[in-house]
Amino acid sequence: QFTPIFLFAWKTKYSVCLRSKQLLFETYLDPPSELMKLELCFDDNHELETVLNCSSRGGKFEYKIQIPSCVKTDLLEQAQSGVVHKEYFSQIRRLGKFYLENVFQYNFSELDGENRSIVHYLAWTGKDDSLADMLDVIPSSGNLQDEYGETPLMLTVRGESHAY
Numbered sequence: 080q081f082t083p084i085f086l087f088a089w090k091t092k093y094s095v096c097l098r099s100k101q102l103l104f105e106t107y108l109d110p111p112s113e114l115m116k117l118e119l120c121f122d123d124n125h126e127l128e129t130v131l132n133c134s135s136r137g138g139k140f141e142y143k144i145q146i147p148s149c150v151k152t153d154l155l156e157q158a159q160s161g162v163v164h165k166e167y168f169s170q171i172r173r174l175g176k177f178y179l180e181n182v183f184q185y186n187f188s189e190l191d192g193e194n195r196s197i198v199h200y201l202a203w204t205g206k207d208d209s210l211a212d213m214l215d216v217i218p219s220s221g222n223l224q225d226e227y228g229e230t231p232l233m234l235t236v237r238g239e240s241h242a243y
Contacts, residue, residue: 084125085181097130097140100182104130104140147174150183155191158200168201168209176216187217195225202231210235 087098090108095115097104104127116133130140149167157163171179179185190196198220201210210231214221221232 082125084121086119086127087178087182095140097127098182099125099127101144101146102127102142103145104142106130106132106138106140146183147179149174150179150185155189155197155200158197158204158206159191161204163201163204163206163209165206165209168212172212172215187220193226194223196220196223196231198223198231199225199229199234202234207235 084099089096094105094107097117097119099121114134118129118131118133119127120129120131122128127142130142132138132140147170148164149170152164152167154167176187180187188196198210198213198217201213222230224230
């Protein structure tokens with residue numbers, strides 16, 4: 080029996096990074112090479128445990144726990160109180176839905192007691208840049224109706240810019 084594991088890997092000009100869940104593994108390329116042989120070891124919870132570079136300049140990857148700010152913050156609660164940090168929504172757009180949901184179990188479907196999403200509050204308070212970031216990640220969220228039948232797009236078109 081196999082259990083699928085999502086492994087995210089990326090290369091920058093000077094480093095290679097790997098992440099399966101909470102741990103971010105990174106090694107620096109010196110000099111930058113095109114080919115790297117890796118040995119990956121996972122623990123029983125499907126988290127990367129060690130990453131070894133088996134190439135000529137081998138060695139273990141360094142690791143650290145690095146959780147994005149947008150995941151550590153209750154964005155819906157903040158938006159309800161009128162607080163919106165634009166950089167969190169830019170980070171969501173940059174990291175993407177698939178990555179945030181699978182690595183950090185981020186809940187894009189969170190609703191308040193009146194079935195309003197973060198997107199409703201961004202539209203209502205006129206936070207256009209953050210709203211655009213969220214709609215880029217989840218376009219269908221613009222049509223989500225709250226318990227009064229209002230969608231974020233309706234609130235945006237109406238042009239109201241005040242807190243609930």
